[in-house]
Amino acid sequence: QQKVQQSPESLSVPEGGMASLNCTSSDRNFQYFWWYRQHSGEGPKALMSIFSDGDKKEGRFTAHLNKASLHVSLHIRDSQPSDSALYFCAAMNNNAGAKLTFGGGTRLTVRP
Amino acid sequence: AQTIHQWPVAEIKAVGSPLSLGCTIKGKSSPNLYWYWQATGGTLQQLFYSITVGQVESVVQLNLSASRPKDDQFILSTEKLLLSHSGFYLCAWGLGAGEQYFGPGTRLTVL
Numbered sequence A: 001q002q003k004v005q006q007s008p009e010s011l012s013v014p015e016g017g018m019a020s021l022n023c024t025s026s027d028r029n030f031q032y033f034w035w036y037r038q039h040s041g042e043g044p045k046a047l048m049s050i051f052s053d054g055d056k057k058e059g060r061f062t063a064h065l066n067k068a069s070l071h072v073s074l075h076i077r078d079s080q081p082s083d084s085a086l087y088f089c090a091a092m093n094n095n096a097g098a099k100l101t102f103g104g105g106t107r108l109t110v111r112p
Numbered sequence B: 001a002q003t004i005h006q007w008p009v010a011e012i013k014a015v016g017s018p019l020s021l022g023c024t025i026k027g028k029s030s031p032n033l034y035w036y037w038q039a040t041g042g043t044l045q046q047l048f049y050s051i052t053v054g055q056v057e058s059v060v061q062l063n064l065s066a067s068r069p070k071d072d073q074f075i076l077s078t079e080k081l082l083l084s085h086s087g088f089y090l091c092a093w094g095l096g097a098g099e100q101y102f103g104p105g106t107r108l109t110v111l
Helices: none
Strands: A004-007 A010-014 A019-025 A032-038 A045-050 A054-058 A061-066 A071-076 A085-092 A100-102 A106-111 B003-007 B010-013 B019-026 B032-038 B044-052 B055-058 B065-070 B073-078 B087-094 B100-102 B106-110
Touching (some): A004 A085, A010 A019, A019 A032, A019 A085, A019 A106, A032 A061, A032 A071, A045 A061, A045 A071, A045 B100, A071 A085, A100 B044, B003 B087, B010 B019, B019 B087, B019 B106, B032 B073, B044 B065, B044 B073, B055 B065
Parallel strands (some): A010 A106, B010 B106
Antiparallel strands (some): A004 A019, A019 A071, A032 A085, A061 A071, A085 A100, A085 A106, B003 B019, B019 B073, B032 B044, B032 B087, B087 B100, B087 B106
16 A cells, blocks of 8 residues: 555646645655645646645745644645646655655646 | 756657656755656656665656656656556646746657
8 A cells, every 4th residue: 555645636726726636645654745736747846735634825836734633635726737747746754865655646627 | 946857858768768857956965866757647656766866766666667867867767658648747846845846848759
């Protein structure tokens, strides 16, 4: 079983809509969480990190962390076609060379 | 500003042939370095990481090896390619528990 699981596998929203992505970890040693975005043919780029319980907002993106349930979510408001990409949740426990464990990814499509 | 360069951009190789992929990071001293593998549209699997020159830790066994001959250089290689080695290889650098910065990747096709 993957230590970091994402849902849904794919998501389609209309332009201007809200996209909600979910991530659950099965390892309580994970302390730090990241959301990465990867456009086709490129390397992933970090969108935002979240280390504390609660919400963290950066522009149109809001991440939420609940450490008790090991659940992380990412909400994208006013979605744009340029947001269409593969989104990864990644977790880190600050041991062993800062190894990042990635989830399976969510493919987001924003329809014009 | 830090830059990360990977070479080659893409490779088409025969099963059983050798492979060498490279990664160079400029503008950052003594970063942690990482190699990842990604199947088309799939998740990212960390292969190796290195905290310092000459030291490389293996995360998963895929008949690949890695070396860090210089502070800013990370090499991924194998003497004999398998069909299962096809995919997208990504090099990344990072500092401690911070963000990891990925290179543009190398697309490998093994026939």
